[in-house]
Amino acid sequence: MYKKIALLDKKIADLINDENQRQADHIELIASENYVSEDVLKAAGSCLTNKYGEGYPGRRYYGGCEYVDQIETIAQERAKQLFNVKYANVQPYSGSVANAAVYMALLEPGDKVLGLSLDSGGHLTHGYKISFSGVFYESHSYTVNENGVLDYDEILKKAKEVKPKMIICGYSAYSQIVEFDKFRKICDEVGAYLFADISHISGLIIAGLHPSPSPYADVIMTTTHKTLRGTRGAMIMTNDEEIYKKVNRSVFPGYQGGPLFHQIAAKAVSFYEALQPEFIEYQQQLLNNSKVFCQTFINKGVKVISGLTKNHLFMIDVKTSYGITGKYATEVLSKINITVNKNSIPNDTETPMVSSGIRLGSAAMTSRGFKEDEFIIIANLIDKALRDPENESLLTVIKKEIAKLTSSFPIKRSYIKR
Numbered sequence: 001m002y003k004k005i006a007l008l009d010k011k012i013a014d015l016i017n018d019e020n021q022r023q024a025d026h027i028e029l030i031a032s033e034n035y036v037s038e039d040v041l042k043a044a045g046s047c048l049t050n051k052y053g054e055g056y057p058g059r060r061y062y063g064g065c066e067y068v069d070q071i072e073t074i075a076q077e078r079a080k081q082l083f084n085v086k087y088a089n090v091q092p093y094s095g096s097v098a099n100a101a102v103y104m105a106l107l108e109p110g111d112k113v114l115g116l117s118l119d120s121g122g123h124l125t126h127g128y129k130i131s132f133s134g135v136f137y138e139s140h141s142y143t144v145n146e147n148g149v150l151d152y153d154e155i156l157k158k159a160k161e162v163k164p165k166m167i168i169c170g171y172s173a174y175s176q177i178v179e180f181d182k183f184r185k186i187c188d189e190v191g192a193y194l195f196a197d198i199s200h201i202s203g204l205i206i207a208g209l210h211p212s213p214s215p216y217a218d219v220i221m222t223t224t225h226k227t228l229r230g231t232r233g234a235m236i237m238t239n240d241e242e243i244y245k246k247v248n249r250s251v252f253p254g255y256q257g258g259p260l261f262h263q264i265a266a267k268a269v270s271f272y273e274a275l276q277p278e279f280i281e282y283q284q285q286l287l288n289n290s291k292v293f294c295q296t297f298i299n300k301g302v303k304v305i306s307g308l309t310k311n312h313l314f315m316i317d318v319k320t321s322y323g324i325t326g327k328y329a330t331e332v333l334s335k336i337n338i339t340v341n342k343n344s345i346p347n348d349t350e351t352p353m354v355s356s357g358i359r360l361g362s363a364a365m366t367s368r369g370f371k372e373d374e375f376i377i378i379a380n381l382i383d384k385a386l387r388d389p390e391n392e393s394l395l396t397v398i399k400k401e402i403a404k405l406t407s408s409f410p411i412k413r414s415y416i417k418r
Contacts, residue, residue: 001020001021001024001411002020002038002411002413005017023035024411026337026338027338027365027378028365029362029364029365030339030340030361030364031200031226031313031341031359032225032341032361033225033226033361033363033364034225034226034363034367035364035368035411035412036225036229036231036266037269037413037414037415037416038414039269039273039414040230040231040269040270041266044262044263044265045262046262048068048262048264049261049262051064051065051068053065053068053261054253054258056072056091056248056252057070057076062258068264071264071265072261072264075265075267075268076089078271078272079267082206082271082274082275083206083220083237085220085237085238086239086244087240087244088235088236088237089235089236089237090267091251091252091259091264092221092233092235092256093256093260093263094223094233094234095234096131097234097255098221098234098235099125099126099133099197099221100125101254101255102221102236102247102250103136104250104255105243105246105247105254106195106246109136110137111137111166112163112165113133113138113139113164113166114127114139114141114142114159114162114164114167114168114192115127115139115141115167116142116144116168116169116171116174117141118344119345120143120346121144121173121174121175121315122168122172123171123172123199126197127139127141140158140162142158144306148306148346150174150176150179152179152182152183155186156185156186156190159186159189159190159192160189160190163190164192165192166194167190167192167193167194168197169194169195169196169217170198170201171200172199173313175294175305175311175313176309176310176311177210177310178196178201178210178213180217181211181215183196183216184216193218193219194217194219195217195218195219195221196213196217196219196220196221197222199222199223199226200226200227201311202227202228203228203282203283203286203363204227204283204287204311206279206280209283209287210310214237214239217238218243219236219243220238221235221236222235224267227286227312227363228274229270229274229415230266230269230271230274231263231266233267235267236251273415278416279415282366286312286366287311289362289366289371289372290309290312290313290314291309293360293376294360296375296379297316300379302316302383303316303317304316305317312361312362313359313361313362314359315359316358317357318356318357318358318386319350320356321386322387324386325350325354325355326342326343326350326354326355327353327354327355329389330342332386332395333358333382333386335399336395336399337399337402337403338378338382340358340359340360341358342354342355342358343355343357343358344356365409367412367415368410368411369409369412370409374405377405381398381401
């Protein structure tokens with residue numbers, strides 16, 4: 001568990017410490033979440049939060065930026081090294097803001113965009129009707145096929161029909177390999193930009209366990225949490241100098257004001273950690289865990305969307321497998337201190353707030369030291385709970401088993417051998 005904090009504002013201190021305890025006591029399976037090191041926490045909670053400095057290193061609108069300029073430059077250089085790109089903007093506050101900046105850099109309002117549908121594993125910002133991406137742009141969707149995987153011939157067919165100015169690949173809930181080279185060919189054929197949102201798989205890409213979009217995409221965005229195991233935030237990368245200039249203008253002054261220097265410093269620290277050999281070992285274990293976790297459900301006859309996972313996450317059709325909704329499944333698992341998120345699945349008949357699926361990820365618990373055996377245990381416990389969700393005595397027994405696991409695998413304060 002992270003260190004408890006003491007504040008003069010006792011109410012907030014108590015709530016932060018309560019959340020700290022909740023994180024320690026729960027099995028964290030939300031694919032978007034992870035546990036940062038205490039070095040990252042220290043950087044995020046530093047005096048840098050006091051500094052304001054609109055603009056970019058060497059070109060600020062404020063004085064006193066000599067040290068934050070160096071910090072931001074280090075973050076940029078480390079990002080470029082990690083992803084083998086020429087240019088990196090590390091200022092975006094979040095993935096959604098970063099995606100909005102990419103749209104602004106490459107498109108005009110009303111331009112056509114083609115992205116994966118939400119129920120097939122896409123993200124809200126990839127064209128969903130209530131997102132900026134669906135409100136200000138003419139958004140169209142491609143889908144996974146009946147086996148839950150991308151059909152590149154069908155995507156090309158859809159692209160020729162729509163003639164989008166930009167195609168988005170890289171997803172929020174897709175468990176198979178994204179073939180960026182095939183997307184490049186599709187974009188070339190229809191004259192579209194290729195935008196790769198690698199928020200979920202960036203850590204795997206760094207470790208060479210998933211193909212990189214760097215040789216193929218016009219622009220790349222990743223969040224810095226999830227498998228990258230950094231502070232919450234994002235960055236945008238490219239190998240094209242003109243696109244980089246457009247992206248910079250879109251981030252500031254387009255969508256943001258002063259950078260969050262404490263978060264940029266925390267990003268830089270997490271990039272330093274990602275450059276160490278321990279990070280590669282972590283990513284391999286994360287992938288091993290995910291596959292064993294997924295296979296255990298498959299062995300029990302549970303319907304897993306897209307089949308055996310090839311990354312850190314997968315989705316279960318709980319309606320078909322257990323006769324319950326995703327919303328109810330998350331509530332049942334919450335009772336036994338397992339945290340997951342409900343998720344729409346292909347051809348879902350439920351609303352996104354109810355859904356027919358849940359998404360499971362291995363990143364966070366791998367950070368706590370879980371290996372294959374622990375993920376097999378968790379899969380068995382989840383399966384028992386969802387097959388008999390009204391059995392309170394069973395849930396009580398399972399919760400005790402969860403407590404044994406979490407106490408045996410505390411949150412780590414550092415991931416680098418010192």
